Amino acid sequence: MTSWQQAAAKDTALMNDFQAICGFGGRLSGSGQDEAAMAWALERLREVGPDVRRVAVPYDGWRCLSSSLTLLGDTPLSLDCVPLLRSASTDAAGLEGVVLDLGAGRQEDFDRAGDAVRGKIVLVRHEYPFSQGHLHRRRKYDMAVARGAAAFLIANTLPGAGPLSGSSGRPRDGAGIPAAYIDHEGAQALAAQPGARVRLQIQGEELRDSMACAGILDLPGGRDSRIVISAHMDGHHLGNSALDNATGVAVALAAARILAGSVGPDTPGLRVCFFTAEEWALAGSARYLADMPAAERRDLKLNINLDTVAGDDTLCALISQYPALAGVVDRTAERAGVPVSHWLPFMPNSDHANFAKHGIPALRLVAGFEKPESRVRHILSRGDVPDIILESEMRNALAVTCAMASLALSMSDHELDALKSGSTCPGI
Template sequence: MTDARFITRAFEAICDCGGRLCGTESERAATALLHDLGAEAAGAPVRAEPFAYRGWRPLSCALETPAGPVPAHPLVRSAGGEVEAEVIDLGRGEPESFAAHADEIRGRIALVRHELMFNPGTLHRRIKYRAAVEAGAVGFLIAGPAAGGMVAGSSGRGDEPGIPAFGISPETAAAFARTSAGRPVARMSLETEEFDATADNLFVDLPGAGPETVVLCAHIDGHDLGESAIDNAAGLAVALEAARRIAADRPAGGWRRGLRLAFFNAEEWALTGSARHLDGLTAAERAGISLCVNIDSPVGGAGLAALTCGAAGIEPMLLRAAEARGETLRLHRPFQANSDHANFARAGIPGFRLVAGFGEHDAAARLVLTPFDRRDLVSDAALRRAADLAETITRAALDANDAEAASWRAGMIEAD
C-alpha cells in the first residue's frame, strides 16, 4: 500500500484514453492499459478472454429541424436509414404516454427524455426505444439532461431491423414543440456499418485456500461523448485500488476464497462481455462464485448505494462493512438490469452494483452519457471513499465463513 497516488494515476490514465466506445482505438488503448494496471495492482498475470460480438459504427449522421440542421448523436446499434416525419413529443416516455398516444405514434418520430439512470423506477432508454418500435414509430429521439449537451447510450437493438435513434440536446427537443399549426417535421439520416468483431475481457486470479471465488469487477468500455469518467473510469480505478490494497497483505495460504479481479468489455452493449463470460462457464464454475462485487459509477453523488438485484442475503454483510467505514449505505433490492452484476444474478450468483448518486436528481451522476462526463467531475476524495468501501466489503466476502456465504443466496429473485 505504498503507492498513495496509484488510484489517481490509474484514473487519469484511463480518462486519457478517451470515451472508450467498444470497437474504437480508444477502447483498445484502454484495454491494453488495464492489462498493465491489473498486473501492477494485483502482482499477478492478467488473462485476456476474447469474445465475439456484433460490431457497429456510424459513418454519417444528420438531423434537420424546420430551422435547419442541429447536432445529433446516434445511439449504439441504431439502425441506419433516412426518414422524414412529424415529431410526436411523448415527454418522459413512460408506458402511460405511449398508451395515451397509441393512435398517433405510427409513422411519426418519437421524442422522449433521458432520465437519471440511478434511481428507483427509472425507465431505461432501451425500454422507451422498444416501445417506440412496437408502436410503429419510424424514428426515435432522446433528449439529454443538460443544456448544450447531447446524450449517448445503446438503443438496445439486436439483429432486428429497428429504426434510426439519436440522442439530442434539450434545446433541440424544445424546437420540436407542437403548436396550433401542427407538429414539426424532422429529417433523420444515418449511415452505419455492421461487422463481426471481438473484444477482450480481462481477469487476474489470486487463489484462495478453498475452491470458491469472489469476483471484483468493473467495465472497461464507455461512450464517445466526454471521457466516460464517472461511468466507468472511476469504477475501474476503484476496483484496481481495492485489489491492490487487498493483494498487498495476502496471507501465505490465501484467503478462505480466491479473488478474481475482472474487467468486462462491451457492457454498454447490453452487458455483452459479462454475458459471454458467464455463458462460457460450467455449472460448477458458476456455483463456485460466492459473490460479485461490481463497481460501476461509484462517484458523482453525495451517497453510495448497493443495487442487489434481489439478493437480500448479502445486505447484512454490506451494512456491517459500511458501518465499519462510517458510511450510510443505501440498499435497493428490485432487479435492475443496468450493469454486469445483473448477469451474475441471472446466473444465480449473488452480487451488487456499488453506485453513487442513486436517487439524487441534482448530482453529477445525471451527466453520465453526456459530453460533460469528464474527469473534472471526479474528486480524489470520492475515488478513495469508494475504494475504502469496496475494499472492506471484498475483504469481508473473502473470509466469511461458509454458513454466512451460503446465506448470501437467500431471497434471490428471478430476473424479468
C-alpha cells in the same frame, strides 16, 4: 478513521490510475481506445499477481458512418444528434416524418397516444438513471418499435449539455428503427411546433466478427470459491467516460493491490474482472459468463460491481433482489466508516445484472442514487470528464470496496451460499 479508510488514503496510485484511464479517451468498444486501455490495465494487474489473462468475447459490433437531423420549414434548422449504438439505418437520403412528442415516453404516454404513434418520429425524454422510478431508454425504444413508430428521438433534459450517448439494444440484423439522442434545445424547438416535420439521416455499418475482451486477475485462495470485483473499461465517444467508468476501474485496481495480502489458505480466491462492451447492452460480461464452464461459474460466490462510484458523496448498493446482501452492505458501511444505502429491486444497468441472472449474489456500487442534481448527471455526456471527480469520493468508494470484499473473504462457503436466500432475481 477506520483501518479501511487508512488503507484507502495510503494508496498513492489511485488518482494517477484514474487520470491514466481517462487519458485513453472515451473508450468506445471498437474504437481501439478500449483495447489500448485494457492492455494498460493488464499490465497494472500483473503488478498485483501473475495469473492475469485476456479473454476474447464476441459481440455485435456496429459503427456510425453519418448522421444528421434537420427541422424542416421555410428556414431548415440543423439539430445536434447522436445515433444510439446499433441504431437501424435510414435510406441514404434520410427519413422524413412528423414528430410526435410523448413527453417522458412512459407506458401511459404511449397508451394515451394509441394508434397515433404508428408511422411517427417519436420524441421522448431521458431520465436520470439512478433513481427508484427510472425507466431505461431501451424500454422506451422498445415501446416505440412495438407501436410502429418510424423513428425514435430521446432528448437530454439538461440545458446546454448536448446530446447523450447510449445503446438501442437492437441485436445484429434485428428489427428496429432509426434512433438518436438530441439535446435539450433541440427538443424545445420540436416541442414548440406541434406536428413539426424533420429529416433524420443515420447510416450505420454492422461490424461482423467483432470481438470485445475481458481482463482477468485471479488471486487463488485455499478454496475453489471466488469473490469477484468487476468494473467495465469501455465507455462512449462523448467526454472521457470518467464517471462511467474510469472511477470503477481505478478503484478496482487499488482494491486488488490492497486486498492481495488478505487472500490466503483459509479464504476464497479473489478475481478481478474488467469488461468491455458493457455499454452495448452488457454484451461483454454476458458472453463471458455464458461461455464459462458451469462448475467454474458455481464457484463465483459474490460479485461486487463498481460502476460510477464517484460524482457524489453518497454511495448506494443495488443488491439485485438478493435481500441477504442488505446485511452485508450494512456491516460493510460500519467497517468502512462510510455510509452506504441499499436498494433491493433488480436494476439491470451494469454487469452485476448478468452475474445475478446466473444465480450469483451481485450488487452494483454507485454514487448519487436519487441525486439527480449531483455531478453524476453528466453521465453519458460530453461533460463526463475527469474534472468533475473528487478524490475524497474515490477514496470512500475504495474503503467500501475493500471492507466488503474483506468481509466476504472471511466468510465460509456455507455463509456465502446463504447470500442466495430469498432471492427473486429474474433469470434464476
